Amino acid sequence: MKRLLTAFALLAGGMGAALAQPASSSATFDAVRARGHVVCGTAPNLAGFAAVDSRGEWRGLYVDGCRAVAAAMFGDATRVRFVATTLQNRLPMLQAGEIDILVSNTTWTLTREASLGLQFTGVTFYDGQGFLVRRSLGVTSARQLDGATICVQPGTTTELNLADYFRRRGMRLNPLVIDNVEELRGAITSGRCDAYTIGTAALTAFRAGLGAQGEDFMLLPELISKEPLGPVIRKGDQRWFDLVRWAGFVPLLAEEFGITSENVAARLNDPDPEVQRFLGRTGGFGTMLGVQDDWAFQIIRQVGNYQESWDRNVAPLGLARGINRLWSEGGIHYPPPAR
Incomplete structure (x- = not known):
């Protein structure tokens, strides 16, 4: 019995050690890091969500999603190359590796995940x-x-x-x-x-x-x-999936905490242990994701929280936030805790 218990303890310890290891690197994650920028596919003419303004700058809620990934990966939200996609070529371009991520008006469906080799990382905008x-x-x-x-x-x-x-x-x-x-x-x-x-x-x-x-x-x-719209990547890149998914959660979590691009620097000294972990002062979350521990801080400082992005891009269209409010405000955005 002692030998059996000892063997079980060793096995459990080995499993725990294995679970504690960071996710293995992925082809996309490594390629993006080596290249030095994210290649993001999106629509070029969707005002409020993804469009090129009169100065040639990309603007919109989806555009901010791409910039959040760049801020998390490189600490610099400008390190994105945007590629205009169409309804016909957007998914083939992603499948072929011409873009690293597709953030556009693309609905999360069973067919797209089960038969196209693609994976949605979350929902940026709930539509119908x-x-x-x-x-x-x-x-x-x-x-x-x-x-x-x-x-x-x-x-x-x-x-x-x-x-x-x-x-x-x-x-x-x-x-x-x-x-x-x-x-x-x-x-x-x-x-x-x-x-x-x-x-x-x-x-x-x-x-x-x-x-x-x-x-x-x-x-x-x-x-x-129902049209849940969110970022899409190729399957098989777990580390890239984790980074893109959690970069999407950060603006929502920041809104929950009342953290904005204007006050995020001051909130670094917030005594709340959850805020300390979220902003990278403790917890080592960035290390787990393969990036710097201030990854969430950089997203908020350079891109802002979800409400800021909404007010900057979507609100001028006169579109009510509706179900895209936080769960605590009567909406259905319910980001998991960063802990």
Whole structure:
């Protein structure tokens, strides 16, 4: 019995030591570190989320997500090279290794994880598919779109959601499938289609991009799907997965703690042990992730917390934060504890 107990103790100790070891390095993690910057794929024309401004600078909630990863990896949020992607090429580009991470309007689905060799690291924005219609049509509900011509983009979950919604209700659907954004804008403004359907974030950005003409259009109240949108990477890179996932949690955790880009330096002296661990004064979390222990501090200092990013990018569109509030504020963002 003593020999059995001794053997068990040795085995348990060995397992504990093994569990305490940091995750093995990954091809993507090592390649990004050696290259000196993150290659981030995202949409180039999604106002508030990912777009190039008049000075050629990338701005948006998704853009901030890419910069957070760079801040965590290098201590420098500017070490990102942004690559414009389309609905058609975004996932193939990630699969082929042309980009390290895709942060765009990409919905987390079973198919994309189980059959494409991809993995979502979390949710940046909780969305739902809706409809944009011209006010002059007098339509106030999606149920009034029976027989309508609906503009929809190919290569998205949107097409399937649209077909399911109409079939489920026995409604007639006339889809007008258009990939090119400029052609799509022309089809909608000229009246070739009665409505345009995609996630409400994209619809709000699209409407804002129409300028004064945007007042001629309205979003219908119905949401016909769940669209959890977040960063995507290739499977098989555990260390890269850990870093991207937790870089996404940091802005939410910072908001929970009331830590902002303005007060983060002062909060380094906060006596709260949880804050001390979070900001890298204790705990060694950065070492566990393979980066500097001030990784979270750098994200907050250079990018800000989630509310700051929202106010800077999304709020000007007039889009309510809604379910994208923290769990403690009535939303569903519920980041796990950093401990």
